[in-house]
Amino acid sequence: MLRSSRHLWSAGRRLCRAASSAADPPSGAGPPAGEYDVVVSGGGMVGLAAAAALLTDPVLRDYRVTVLETATPPANKPLPDEFSNRVCALSPATRRLLERVGAWSHVERFSTTQHMQIWETCSDAMIRFENLEEPEDLAYIVENDVICRALRRALEDAGGEVAYSSAVSEIHLPTVGAAPTDDQVRLQLADGRELTCALLVGADGFNSAVRRAMGVRTLGWGYGQRAVVATLKLADGGPANTVAWQRFLPTGPLALLPLSDTRSSLVWSTSDADARRLLSFADDDFVDALNGALWAEHEAAPAVQWACDATRGLLGSLGLRSPSGPVQLPPSVTGLVPNSRAAFPLALQHAENYVSRRAVLVGDAARRIHPLAGQGANLGFGDVSELTEVLSAAAARGGDLGAPAQLAEYETARQRASAALLALTDGLQRLYGTELAPLVLLRSVGLQVCDAVPIVRRLLMDRARA
Ligand SMILES: Cc1cc2nc3c(=O)[nH]c(=O)nc-3n(C[C@H](O)[C@H](O)[C@H](O)COP(=O)(O)OP(=O)(O)OC[C@H]3O[C@@H](n4cnc5c(N)ncnc54)[C@H](O)[C@@H]3O)c2cc1C
Numbered sequence: 001m002l003r004s005s006r007h008l009w010s011a012g013r014r015l016c017r018a019a020s021s022a023a024d025p026p027s028g029a030g031p032p033a034g035e036y037d038v039v040v041s042g043g044g045m046v047g048l049a050a051a052a053a054l055l056t057d058p059v060l061r062d063y064r065v066t067v068l069e070t071a072t073p074p075a076n077k078p079l080p081d082e083f084s085n086r087v088c089a090l091s092p093a094t095r096r097l098l099e100r101v102g103a104w105s106h107v108e109r110f111s112t113t114q115h116m117q118i119w120e121t122c123s124d125a126m127i128r129f130e131n132l133e134e135p136e137d138l139a140y141i142v143e144n145d146v147i148c149r150a151l152r153r154a155l156e157d158a159g160g161e162v163a164y165s166s167a168v169s170e171i172h173l174p175t176v177g178a179a180p181t182d183d184q185v186r187l188q189l190a191d192g193r194e195l196t197c198a199l200l201v202g203a204d205g206f207n208s209a210v211r212r213a214m215g216v217r218t219l220g221w222g223y224g225q226r227a228v229v230a231t232l233k234l235a236d237g238g239p240a241n242t243v244a245w246q247r248f249l250p251t252g253p254l255a256l257l258p259l260s261d262t263r264s265s266l267v268w269s270t271s272d273a274d275a276r277r278l279l280s281f282a283d284d285d286f287v288d289a290l291n292g293a294l295w296a297e298h299e300a301a302p303a304v305q306w307a308c309d310a311t312r313g314l315l316g317s318l319g320l321r322s323p324s325g326p327v328q329l330p331p332s333v334t335g336l337v338p339n340s341r342a343a344f345p346l347a348l349q350h351a352e353n354y355v356s357r358r359a360v361l362v363g364d365a366a367r368r369i370h371p372l373a374g375q376g377a378n379l380g381f382g383d384v385s386e387l388t389e390v391l392s393a394a395a396a397r398g399g400d401l402g403a404p405a406q407l408a409e410y411e412t413a414r415q416r417a418s419a420a421l422l423a424l425t426d427g428l429q430r431l432y433g434t435e436l437a438p439l440v441l442l443r444s445v446g447l448q449v450c451d452a453v454p455i456v457r458r459l460l461m462d463r464a465r466a
Helices: 003-019 045-056 092-100 144-157 209-214 272-280 283-295 302-317 376-396 404-431 437-452 454-465
Strands: 034-041 065-068 087-090 111-113 115-120 126-130 139-143 168-172 185-189 194-202 218-234 243-249 252-260 263-271 333-336 342-351 359-361
Touching: 034 045, 034 185, 045 065, 045 092, 045 144, 045 376, 087 092, 087 144, 087 252, 087 376, 092 139, 092 144, 092 376, 111 252, 115 437, 139 144, 139 252, 168 209, 194 209, 209 359, 218 252, 218 272, 243 283, 252 283, 263 272, 263 283, 272 342, 283 333, 302 437, 342 404, 359 404, 376 404, 404 437
Parallel strands: 034 065, 034 194, 115 243, 194 359
Antiparallel strands: 087 139, 111 139, 115 126, 168 185, 185 194, 218 263, 218 333, 218 342, 243 252, 252 263
């Protein structure tokens, strides 16, 4: 339908881009009224990645793609010296996607995680991942803003742009059996502009309006928890800060992600009431509470200690010794970057369907997951890879991008990937949210087995890097 004008349109876009500064991020309030092949609603990390992936795909690169984003254009300023409090642990698979779409080279700063220690308060069971045999890193810690800046630049390099100040206010999806002239998505923006497209990508976050327009229900529940985030100052002159630490407290997991030798990022999931208490503390009191939570030693229940010792003995007699050694202590936190504390409510939410006629969900619009496994954005980037592959194959066959058959392929693949991770993170959150001795015993024995049996360790590491 749109192919005759596609080449002219995209050449025009590239010329416009060439005329503007290479350092400027695209900041157009955008002229999106008109006809598109694909409209992405939502210019967060996942929506930007979706548009960049489509426009850098060899088959799809001349398609008409735009991103609509409610927010105003980001200020065109250099990156601040101090780290932001919102960061993501990106998997190597996500890094490969960002490389493919030309965004990784625009990532202005990141840190590399080479080790990860997971331990708890109710027993001395622990697991430590390190990549001694293979050169690949475990994860990359990148600020959300830095990821978005890099993706905007990649999008710009590919001739695309984000239409900021463009809230989608009305969505009309075609009905099954619609006449060919009506078989398209019609969108209205808050300021009255109108667009049509062959495929609408809902990347508009966990409160997705696209999902509502699709009539898709969600399953899930709130955890009654909030993630308290902050940028932490560490003592100068310590060892290189390359370890990600996660300690399970009965109130929820507490994670420290390395940013630089003197900074780490905190994600401390805890009850709503405790999060409010932590936010109300003066900085010094907060730091004391945090160091206490990281360092405090607790005596394990005798039955748990006995089971841990017995498991260790049994595994040892089978020649399966933990390569992790004793629990190591995380760095001491010396302060907070001023005003870097904030809290975010946590919930599990899963869309019953990811696709409907001419519409598809990606990222948090499709599912929302507890941050304990650091996988929400990684799952969203996985959606982007799968969707691009499916649409590229459809376009190569000369097919219709919004046709149900290929969208169903996307849905099956991504629901399979999501279901496993949602179940795992929800299970871990429940298993570690209790001090009941039988459950502490069960999880402690399980963790020791995971730590000592090489194939299980390998499976867990591969899962984290996928
Ligand atoms: C504390 C915390 C720590 C986390 N840590 C990690 C981690 O280490 N690793 C990881 O992989 N994930 C992590 N996550 C999850 C990750 O942050 C999310 O999965 C990710 O931000 C989702 O991105 P998104 O683009 O799908 O949605 P969003 O970031 O919510 O973006 C949606 C965008 O859509 C726009 N929008 C909404 N409605 C409209 C509309 N009507 N019209 C136009 N635009 C609209 C919004 O303005 C927004 O920009 C963490 C989450 C939390 C809370």
